[in-house]
Amino acid sequence: MSKPLQAIRGMNDILPEQTPLWRYFEATVAGLLDGYGYRQIRMPIVEFTELFKRSIGEVTDIVEKEMYTFEDRNGDSLTLRPEGTAACVRAVLEHGLSGGGQTQKLWYIGPMFRHERPQKGRYRQFHQIGLEVFNLPGPDIDAELIMLTWRLWKLLGIGDAVTLELNSLGTSEARAVYRGELVEYLTARIDQLDEDSRRRLSSNPLRILDSKSPQTQALLVDAPKLENYLDEESRVHFAGLKARLDAAGIPYVINPKLVRGLDYYSKTVFEWVTDKLGAQGTVCAGGRYDGLVEQMGGKPTTGVGFAMGIERLLLLIETLDKVPAEIARTVDVYLCAIGEAAELAAIPLAEQLRDKIPGLRLQVNAGAGSFKSQLKKADKSGALFALVIGEDELAQQVVGCKPLRGQGEQNSIAWDVLAEHLATSLKQA
Template identity: 75%
Template sequence: MSKTLQAIRGMNDILPAQTPAWRYLESTFATLLDGYGYSEIRLPIVEYTELFARGIGEGTDVVDKEMYTFLDRNEESLTLRPEGTAGCVRAVLEHGLNGAGQVQKLWYTGPMFRYEKPQKGRYRQFHQIGVEVFNLNGPDIDAELIALTARLWQQLGLRDAVTLQLNSLGSSEARGRYREALVDYLQARFEQLDEDSQRRLDTNPLRILDSKNAQTQALLVDAPMLADYLDKESQAHFDGLRARLDALGIAYQINPKLVRGLDYYGRTVFEWVTDKLGAQGTVCAGGRYDGLVSQFGGKPTPAVGFAMGIERLVLLLETLELLPPQPQGQADLYFCTFGEPAELAALRLSETLREALPGTRLWLNNGAGSFKSQFKKADKSGARFALVLGEDELARGVVACKPLRGQGEQQTLALDDLAGQLAALLNEI
């Protein structure tokens, strides 16, 4: 027997029962970003592999172990995007969006792909909402990004469920000095490090700071601190950010071990974390990447951004029972028809009503059926009213309108003023 077809491990279907929650989150965020002056950009999910090797950094876990990379028919190495920032920077450069110091405030959403161990809240195809800002170098834009995420948590009811963590990675020169000191310290204790940290010591030693291994964390207690190596400009930037967050009343924790997993970050890094989802605690993360545009061949351009995982946020809203009742999937009107002439008339009437009553959810019965079966489907649809059209009603030029939610008696509505009468009924409280 042939194997039963099923989704690839870690790549999940989002079923109709789940999509209202996604639409709620996405629409809430899109409306919020519109209010802050951000514009949507839509990016391809496949890019040249070199983009991520140069942008994310060789030696990172993402590039070394997690990317979906393949050769196309022209023997070009392509990769399903593991994150959105590199592609957004490529688009900004390719289309000249950062020319002459133009400020760009952009956002995007869509699937990302990483070959990770699937678990609750972590998938191989996952979805992110990302925001990127170009050509603003002060701490005020860093504060704005954090402020708009804080407002999102307030609108979603999550304000008390998440905590903001902050750090500054300083300039590349400051990180270089710190990296040398950290490597010297850890090299002397190499045998006590866990296997992943031993590998990272040569490739990406700062990632050792957020190791989940308890023994490695114990070693780091006396390790050099990045804050002691910050350059004056980065310290001033960080102080400016903190002053603005204090002015806004946004609470935060300084986490000296917060380094992020991608090479392009510098200066500000931040994460919103929760303790409501077990191990998968980060729901939003980002920071500055002032050197990435020039790394891709463009002029030096300050840049900052963040990304949040939709799956994880939906899971958090579900866990805390914060999803409001969603109207999607319910009708306002359900049209029951009996006999082919009535079916044809109802088909025409339905389109006329949709044009006259925009936004009204009108469902037309499909597949015929008995009076009882059609009314059963009408009730299941959640509609407030069932419209009934049969041969008798058609001959008299009327439609029967039956309330389905205890809203009075059945009425007879004239076909020549059907839209107006239905509008009045639907607007009744």
């Protein structure tokens, strides 16, 4: 027998029972970002591999081990995007969106791809919502990004389950000096480092700061501290950010070991973390990348942004039992029609109800069936009310209205007042 067809490991179907929560989350985020003046941009999921080598860095874990890369028929090396910032910067440069100092406040949503070991809340195809802001250099926009995420957590009911961690990486020049001191310190103690940290020592030594090895962490206690190498500009910027968060009443923790996994960050870096999801604790992360646009061939342009993992946030919402009850219901009203004449009458009646009650989720029975079988389907649909048209109702120009989720008897409602009655009943349900 041939092997059954199935999804690729780490690339999951999102089933109809799951999509209401996705749609609720996406709509909540989109509405929030509209309120803050951000505009959506949509980039392709496949880019030239060179884009990520130039932006992320050839010696990062992502480029070395995690990217899905292949050659197309022309021999070009293409890659499924592992993150969104590089693609967004490419689009901004290609279409001149940041030219002349134009301010851009952009957001995007979609799948990303990394060849990692699948874990709960961490997949090879995962979905992110990202924000990127260009040509706003001050700490005020850094604070806005954090404030709008704080508002989102409150909207979703998860504010008490997440903690904001902050750090400043300084400018690239200041960080280069610190990097040299850190490498010198660790090289003298290389035999005490874990294997992963030894590998990073020559490629990305700052990532050693967030090593999961207890032995390496113990070694870092006496290591040089990044905060002691910050330039004055970065100190002032970081102080401005903290002052704004204090003014907004947003609590935070300074984490001097927070460095982020991508080379292009500078100055502000932040993460929203939770202890409710086990090892996968980061639900949103970002920071400032003032040198990235120039690194990718553009004119000097400041940038700041973040990305949030949708799967992890939905898992957190479910773990905390914060899924709104109403989103599980996909049908408000189920219309049963018994007999061909009633089926014909149900068609225009359903359309009239949809016209008169905006947003009404009305399902008309399909496949005929007896009154009893249609009522069973109405109940299974999760609808609040069943509408019934049979021979008697058709003759009297009425519809039977039966509550399915609460107390009450079936009533006969005249066609001309049905929409009004139904709208009122749905509000009270």
